[in-house]
Amino acid sequence: MTALRAPNPGAVADLAAGRRARLRRRRVVIVVLFLIVAGALAVALMVGQTFYSPAEVIDVLAGRDVAGASFTVGRLRLPRAVLAVVTGVCFGIGGVTFQTLLRNPLASPDIIGISSGASAAAAFAIIVLDLSGAQVSLFAIVAGIGVAMTIYLLSFRDGVVGTRLVLIGIGIAAMLDAVTAFLLEKAPQWQLQEAMRWLTGSLNGASWADVAPVAVAAAVFGPLLASQARGLALLRLGDDAASALGVRTERTRLVTIAAAVGLIAFATAAAGPIAFVAFLSGPIAVRLAGPHGSPFAPSALVGVVLVLVADLVGQFAFDTRYPVGVITGALGAPYLVYLIIRVNRTGGSL
Amino acid sequence: MTAAHNLMAAGLRLGYRDLVVIDGLDLTIPPGRLTAIVGANACGKSTLLRAMSRLLKPQAGQVLLDGRPVRRIPPKELARTLGLLPQSPIAPDGITVADLVGRGRNPHRRALSRWSRRDDEAVAAALEATRTLDLADRTVDQLSGGQRQRVWMAMALAQETDLLLLDEPTTFLDVAHQIEILDLLVELNRDRGTTVVMVLHDLNLAARYADHLVAIADGRVHSAGSPADVLTPATVRAVFGIDSQVIADPISGRPLMLPIGRHHPRPD
Numbered sequence: 001m002t003a004l005r006a007p008n009p010g011a012v013a014d015l016a017a018g019r020r021a022r023l024r025r026r027r028v029v030i031v032v033l034f035l036i037v038a039g040a041l042a043v044a045l046m047v048g049q050t051f052y053s054p055a056e057v058i059d060v061l062a063g064r065d066v067a068g069a070s071f072t073v074g075r076l077r078l079p080r081a082v083l084a085v086v087t088g089v090c091f092g093i094g095g096v097t098f099q100t101l102l103r104n105p106l107a108s109p110d111i112i113g114i115s116s117g118a119s120a121a122a123a124f125a126i127i128v129l130d131l132s133g134a135q136v137s138l139f140a141i142v143a144g145i146g147v148a149m150t151i152y153l154l155s156f157r158d159g160v161v162g163t164r165l166v167l168i169g170i171g172i173a174a175m176l177d178a179v180t181a182f183l184l185e186k187a188p189q190w191q192l193q194e195a196m197r198w199l200t201g202s203l204n205g206a207s208w209a210d211v212a213p214v215a216v217a218a219a220v221f222g223p224l225l226a227s228q229a230r231g232l233a234l235l236r237l238g239d240d241a242a243s244a245l246g247v248r249t250e251r252t253r254l255v256t257i258a259a260a261v262g263l264i265a266f267a268t269a270a271a272g273p274i275a276f277v278a279f280l281s282g283p284i285a286v287r288l289a290g291p292h293g294s295p296f297a298p299s300a301l302v303g304v305v306l307v308l309v310a311d312l313v314g315q316f317a318f319d320t321r322y323p324v325g326v327i328t329g330a331l332g333a334p335y336l337v338y339l340i341i342r343v344n345r346t347g348g349s350l
Numbered sequence: 351m352t353a354a355h356n357l358m359a360a361g362l363r364l365g366y367r368d369l370v371v372i373d374g375l376d377l378t379i380p381p382g383r384l385t386a387i388v389g390a391n392a393c394g395k396s397t398l399l400r401a402m403s404r405l406l407k408p409q410a411g412q413v414l415l416d417g418r419p420v421r422r423i424p425p426k427e428l429a430r431t432l433g434l435l436p437q438s439p440i441a442p443d444g445i446t447v448a449d450l451v452g453r454g455r456n457p458h459r460r461a462l463s464r465w466s467r468r469d470d471e472a473v474a475a476a477l478e479a480t481r482t483l484d485l486a487d488r489t490v491d492q493l494s495g496g497q498r499q500r501v502w503m504a505m506a507l508a509q510e511t512d513l514l515l516l517d518e519p520t521t522f523l524d525v526a527h528q529i530e531i532l533d534l535l536v537e538l539n540r541d542r543g544t545t546v547v548m549v550l551h552d553l554n555l556a557a558r559y560a561d562h563l564v565a566i567a568d569g570r571v572h573s574a575g576s577p578a579d580v581l582t583p584a585t586v587r588a589v590f591g592i593d594s595q596v597i598a599d600p601i602s603g604r605p606l607m608l609p610i611g612r613h614h615p616r617p618d
Contacts, residue, residue: 246429291444
């Protein structure tokens with residue numbers, strides 16, 4: 001092993017100090033986001049048509065029987081809030097994985113058609129095949145993976161270029177959204193409420209049965225992705241540099257894409273393609289926490305904050321109750337326009 | 351000090367799908383020396399370097415490191431012995447110099463291990479060697495081209511490999527920065543015994559700095575050996591298709607090639 005001349009000890013200490021200082025901001029942001037999540041969760045459990053005090057909520061969480069609250073908090077608000085948390089994590093991590101891998105903020109699964117594919121398949125399973133529960137999830141996942149593979153193959157020409165993949169993905173997303181809209185036209189009135197969620201995403205009527213598959217997916221794919229964090233960070237140097245540093249580039253890419261698609265598809269099957277959460281979480285997290293360290297934890301937390309808070313806003317801020325996807329959609333659209341304008345200005349790659 | 355490693359290629363055929371750029375190439379890299387690979391544009395120099403560092407699978411033949419095919423050596427293990435600085439690596443947005451150079455430590459880090467003092471020392475040594483220590487906390491996008499190239503070099507040095515392959519490390523640099531980078535490679539080779547293999551565009555700089563010169567033409571090694579043996583008008587004719595005169599470089603005594611174009615007066 002070639003070691004260079006021994007460095008100046010002062011320089012080593014300065015480097016270590018600089019590294020710690022860069023990660024400090026990220027740590028603070030993570031703690032603050034955590035507190036916001038905790039606060040939003042508390043509000044989501046206490047507030048509704050009936051207000052329940054923190055003491056009553058805690059009693060319900062502890063499994064004690066509280067008149068009224070046990071049903072409202074335990075059966076309605078809690079699964080809804082937990083589903084918001086879990087889907088927020090899935091969309092946040094799944095989105096930032098794609099954006100990092102393809103070096104493009106527009107390459108998030110809800111822009112390039114993976115969410116649309118999962119959504120269309122779920123709508124098809126419910127409306128046409130009259131399925132429910134796990135079978136719907138299965139359809140969504142197979143379609144998500146299918147769309148991911150299709151885009152990858154269509155955009156492959158001597159390697160995959162982010163921009164080409166994004167444009168092909170946007171086209172495929174438009175086609176799949178049309179399929180979903182077509183299916184909704186066919187839906188009987190009584191299924192419309194259920195099926196509408198596949199257009200924008202909604203947490204209405206969330207139950208523990210909805211939560212379970214996504215929670216398992218998050219528990220399996222989340223750590224799998226985290227285990228690839230170092231390889232993913234090195235892939236950002238380009239394939240050749242990453243390989244030269246000992247990364248198995250193809251394997252890393254395959255595992256991360258598969259895990260990210262899994263997260264997105266399971267979350268979409270449970271709550272619909274909650275608009276733009278996957279797209280927004282990563283860039284917001286990086287803006288807040290800085291570019292140092294793995295983006296997974298901050299992105300997951302931003303995803304949770306977005307879904308939880310947007311759902312509260314949708315439920316209580318207006319006279320009419322809006323599904324969560326309408327609120328996140330209203331947040332995400334301006335950012336999308338901003339990104340496209342910026343691309344136009346710089347004239348560069350996306 | 352470093353262990354000497356033998357890197358060689360035998361019967362190599364390289365290409366991308368139907369396009370074959372290297373065919374039937376044999377090459378031995380002298381251990382502990384500085385080797386420069388030269389050749390015309392698109393002759394396969396970079397492709398050869400990629401194959402030697404296992405980035406490209408040969409269509410035929412193989413690359414052997416100490417007798418083992420490089421494709422069979424686990425990537426991380428190989429990356430502790432053989433480093434490659436590709437031609438155009440990408441600096442992630444907002445990354446600092448210290449963090450970028452730290453990426454070079456990857457082959458030495460176990461899956462769940464934390465960043466160690468040893469890693470900090472290797473990064474500091476690499477920054478000192480490339481004279482970029484004062485840039486450590488800056489972001490890479492704030493640097494000039496010459497600084498950036500030195501930082502990429504520092505990343506390759508932090509990898510602490512006995513063999514270092516570089517793909518045109520001096521391209522896009524002005525002459526002062528070219529000399530700076532090449533001097534650094536000489537020091538690395540002389541002080542630490544690192545075997546250096548670089549693809550260079552500039553024949554004269556290659557002849558000036560390399561112990562061993564490899565000229566590539568028509569997908570194989572046209573000639574290899576000391577600069578004095580390799581850099582001749584005949585080689586220049588065969589490799590680049592131009593006439594030239596070769597004189598002794600008054601500074602180093604190495605051969606110096608003067609190209610002869612259509613519009614220059616001929617000697618005599």
